[in-house]
Amino acid sequence: MKVTVAFEECLKDSPRFRAAIEEVEGDVSELESKLDKLVKLCIGMIDAGKVYNTANKQFVNGVRELAQQSAKDEVIETSLTKFAESLQEMINYHTILFDQAQRSIKSQLMTFVKEDLRKFKDAKKQFDKVSEEKETALVKNAQVARNKQHEVEEATNILTATRKCFRHIALDYVLQINVLQSKRRSEILKSMLSFMYAHLTFFHQGYDLFRDLQPLMKQLGGQLDQLVVDAAKEKRDMEQKHSTIQQKDFSNDDTKLEYNVDADNGIAMEGYLFKRASNAFKTWNRRWFSIQNNQLVYQKKFKDNPTVVVEDLRLCTVKHCEDIERRFCFEVVSPTKSCMMQADSEKLRQAWIKAVQNSIATAFREQGESSEKLDRKCSTSTGSLDSGSELKEKSLKGESALQRVECIAGNASCCDCGMAEPRWASINLGITLCIECSGIHRSLGVHLSKVRSLTLDSWEPELLKVMCELGNSVINRIYEANLEELGAKKPQPGDPRQEIEAYIRAKYVEKRFVRKPTAAEQRTKVVSLSRQEKRLSSSSSEYLPPRPPPPTPKMRPASHISEKSADSGIQNSADGSKEMLASTLSANSLSEPDVSEPAVPEAGKNSAGLVEFKECSPGLQLYWAAFARNLPDMAEALAQGAEVNWVNTEADKQTPLIQAVQGGSLVACEFLLQNGANVNNHDGRGRGPLHHATILGHTGQVCLFLKRGASQNAVDSDDKTPLSIAVDAANADIVTLLRLAKMNDEMRESEGLYGQPGDETYQDIFRDFSQMASNDPEKLNRFQQYDSQRL
Numbered sequence: 001m002k003v004t005v006a007f008e009e010c011l012k013d014s015p016r017f018r019a020a021i022e023e024v025e026g027d028v029s030e031l032e033s034k035l036d037k038l039v040k041l042c043i044g045m046i047d048a049g050k051v052y053n054t055a056n057k058q059f060v061n062g063v064r065e066l067a068q069q070s071a072k073d074e075v076i077e078t079s080l081t082k083f084a085e086s087l088q089e090m091i092n093y094h095t096i097l098f099d100q101a102q103r104s105i106k107s108q109l110m111t112f113v114k115e116d117l118r119k120f121k122d123a124k125k126q127f128d129k130v131s132e133e134k135e136t137a138l139v140k141n142a143q144v145a146r147n148k149q150h151e152v153e154e155a156t157n158i159l160t161a162t163r164k165c166f167r168h169i170a171l172d173y174v175l176q177i178n179v180l181q182s183k184r185r186s187e188i189l190k191s192m193l194s195f196m197y198a199h200l201t202f203f204h205q206g207y208d209l210f211r212d213l214q215p216l217m218k219q220l221g222g223q224l225d226q227l228v229v230d231a232a233k234e235k236r237d238m239e240q241k242h243s244t245i246q247q248k249d250f251s252n253d254d255t256k257l258e259y260n261v262d263a264d265n266g267i268a269m270e271g272y273l274f275k276r277a278s279n280a281f282k283t284w285n286r287r288w289f290s291i292q293n294n295q296l297v298y299q300k301k302f303k304d305n306p307t308v309v310v311e312d313l314r315l316c317t318v319k320h321c322e323d324i325e326r327r328f329c330f331e332v333v334s335p336t337k338s339c340m341m342q343a344d345s346e347k348l349r350q351a352w353i354k355a356v357q358n359s360i361a362t363a364f365r366e367q368g369e370s371s372e373k374l375d376r377k378c379s380t381s382t383g384s385l386d387s388g389s390e391l392k393e394k395s396l397k398g399e400s401a402l403q404r405v406e407c408i409a410g411n412a413s414c415c416d417c418g419m420a421e422p423r424w425a426s427i428n429l430g431i432t433l434c435i436e437c438s439g440i441h442r443s444l445g446v447h448l449s450k451v452r453s454l455t456l457d458s459w460e461p462e463l464l465k466v467m468c469e470l471g472n473s474v475i476n477r478i479y480e481a482n483l484e485e486l487g488a489k490k491p492q493p494g495d496p497r498q499e500i501e502a503y504i505r506a507k508y509v510e511k512r513f514v515r516k517p518t519a520a521e522q523r524t525k526v527v528s529l530s531r532q533e534k535r536l537s538s539s540s541s542e543y544l545p546p547r548p549p550p551p552t553p554k555m556r557p558a559s560h561i562s563e564k565s566a567d568s569g570i571q572n573s574a575d576g577s578k579e580m581l582a583s584t585l586s587a588n589s590l591s592e593p594d595v596s597e598p599a600v601p602e603a604g605k606n607s608a609g610l611v612e613f614k615e616c617s618p619g620l621q622l623y624w625a626a627f628a629r630n631l632p633d634m635a636e637a638l639a640q641g642a643e644v645n646w647v648n649t650e651a652d653k654q655t656p657l658i659q660a661v662q663g664g665s666l667v668a669c670e671f672l673l674q675n676g677a678n679v680n681n682h683d684g685r686g687r688g689p690l691h692h693a694t695i696l697g698h699t700g701q702v703c704l705f706l707k708r709g710a711s712q713n714a715v716d717s718d719d720k721t722p723l724s725i726a727v728d729a730a731n732a733d734i735v736t737l738l739r740l741a742k743m744n745d746e747m748r749e750s751e752g753l754y755g756q757p758g759d760e761t762y763q764d765i766f767r768d769f770s771q772m773a774s775n776d777p778e779k780l781n782r783f784q785q786y787d788s789q790r791l
Contacts, residue, residue: 042105049098060087100198112187127173137162269355274342314363318356401459410472419493428674430470440501462670469631481515514639522616529624619646626656629665653684661692666700679710686716694722699733706741
């Protein structure tokens with residue numbers, strides 16, 4: 001180590017030593033100033049770098065947004081996405097570089113300044129102090145008189161001690177100076193070398209990054225020349241078309257009037273018409289109408305979901321209207337309603353009337369063939385629109401519905417032809433379909449198959465759960481059980497449409513491949529389902545609301561029960577016990593369901609004492625499967641010919657729908673309604689499904705039945721309506737729903753035959769209750785006990 005100040009000189013305290021000390025002190029003071037400045041500049045550089053990175057990130061986000069906006073142009077989207085990823089990597093490298101600068105320059109040099117230079121300053125203070133004490137002792141020693149021996153000795157002792165202390169302090173000071181001078185070299189060089197290596201790494205990473213990106217940049221550069229040429233050509237073509245159109249005569253600007261104006265896209269006729277509203281003011285609104293998919297639809301904006309005016313043109317007629325004040329009016333009349341429209345001219349009115357008439361004739365002649373063609377561009381399906389009503393708001397995004405339904409076994413391919421990635425579904429069958437098979441299903445009629453889009457249509461939570469309970473694998477095990485035994489061949493993607501249609505009709509209309517069970521097998525199935533009541537009551541009690549026990553045979557629980565039958569979507573507005581509800585109903589003169597051993601068709605006892613069924617039918621299987629919340633067995637019963645409104649004459653004339661209410665399953669109710677169950681069928685006591693759901697406090701089922709047109713005025717044998725039952729039971733949620741539904745019906749009746757489908761507030765409240773019943777049933781647990789005085 002090179003010595004800046006010699007140790008021998010400090011002992012002499014010579015002028016040379018003092019000059020060296022003074023030089024070192026000046027150098028250290030300047031060093032401290034430079035280091036402080038460098039640290040401050042480093043901090044400024046790091047702060048500026050962070051600002052730069054922030055601005056750079058915003059720029060990269062802008063590039064990403066531009067790429068997303070250009071999703072339809074694959075070249076732009078791919079290139080910009082790759083560029084954004086590369087620029088983001090460079091931002092990450094910059095961040096690492098600035099972090100390294102903070103560690104190597106700022107932190108390291110600040111540590112050197114605060115620790116090593118502080119030690120030097122402390123040593124300098126001690127050296128300066130002891131130097132002054134030495135000078136004082138020397139002066140005092142020189143001034144002592146010779147004849148004052150006592151003072152001479154005292155001065156000599158003080159000088160000796162001071163010199164000794166000075167030598168120690170001076171040696172320490174010189175050591176600190178030499179160490180500082182040596183350490184400054186290593187600390188400064190180490191800090192800067194680390195910073196330079198960080199730069200080396202930064203530029204090396206950037207080089208590697210852009211070396212990988214270079215092929216794409218070269219390829220894109222080659223494409224740009226052709227893009228420039230194509231753009232210039234397109235510009236010339238557009239200018240030529242613009243000039244040609246400008247030369248046309250626009251004095252008689254009639255819309256294109258030919259029938260089948262865009263047949264390839266499924267549009268037979270389209271254009272603007274004025275439509276008379278069905279409200280009390282009978283206002284006229286201009287809407288974009290089109291005839292597509294054998295339907296008359298309209299929309300206000302392009303992004304709006306089309307509203308269906310007429311679901312099936314085969315059921316309507318069109319006529320001129322000359323008895324109103326407005327000109328050029330015509331009317332489309334269906335069995336349930338009519339729609340008054342106005343064209344802009346007589347020529348357009350005649351064209352629209354002709355288009356509707358031709359569409360009706362074509363629909364009858366082709367018997368659904370045109371439905372497949374029109375399906376390609378139609379953004380609605382008959383299964384997702386209620387006749388004459390505005391399109392309901394989506395309760396679940398289409399893409400989410402697609403993702404959830406695709407997870408079910410077999411749903412990744414079409415149920416009938418096996419084509420991958422089906423985007424359509426039959427909501428009453430619970431299967432997924434490709435676009436071609438969906439067109440065939442739609443031609444079967446909604447009584448057999450209700451088609452809905454998985455990506456374009458609205459999906460209520462209970463409908464989505466029906467799809468998740470069933471699926472292609474479950475349904476094919478039912479409808480294709482005898483496929484191999486009969487030697488039939490299942491169609492493949494790309495097969496002729498005629499073959500696929502023949503197969504689908506044999507499968508669902510004729511039910512040719514459904515296996516008919518033997519009497520023993522049917523009896524075993526019915527007994528197994530009937531045994532599930534006790535098992536459900538014990539193992540799935542958390543899903544079931546407090547209720548009087550439904551009619552069920554007294555037998556041991558079966559060993560088999562489907563896990564899916566525990567309907568997680570059931571909502572329960574009663575949180576009391578069975579005894580509390582029983583007392584509540586008794587206090588209000590509500591007859592309890594018969595809890596004695598049920599009457600079954602010709603039932604008897606076997607040797608084990610269990611109830612046996614002598615006559616079992618698919619209807620009885622549907623009856624018990626509805627209570628057991630077993631959708632696969634319900635679907636099997638319907639496939640085997642069960643009547644969805646089958647009446648159990650030996651059990652108070654109850655239907656499968658009432659059994660589904662007793663079983664506490666919202667999904668089972670939805671499945672039966674989708675397959676044509678009558679929501680107003682009553683049992684032997686005059687109670688319909690709405691009565692039973694109200695008695696049991698099933699808020700979600702009440703909401704479902706009201707939406708499906710359940711009558712609120714029906715009176716049971718105790719002269720009780722659903723509303724009076726809910727009031728007596730103090731169930732605020734159900735009372736609210738029933739009263740709102742009644743008010744809505746009165747509003748519609750006051751507006752006449754062509755009134756609005758309902759108040760928007762009413763629709764919003766029912767939608768919220770439906771969502772809550774399916775997704776958050778615990779929020780409906782608000783059942784209130786009777787006041788003790790009322791009891």
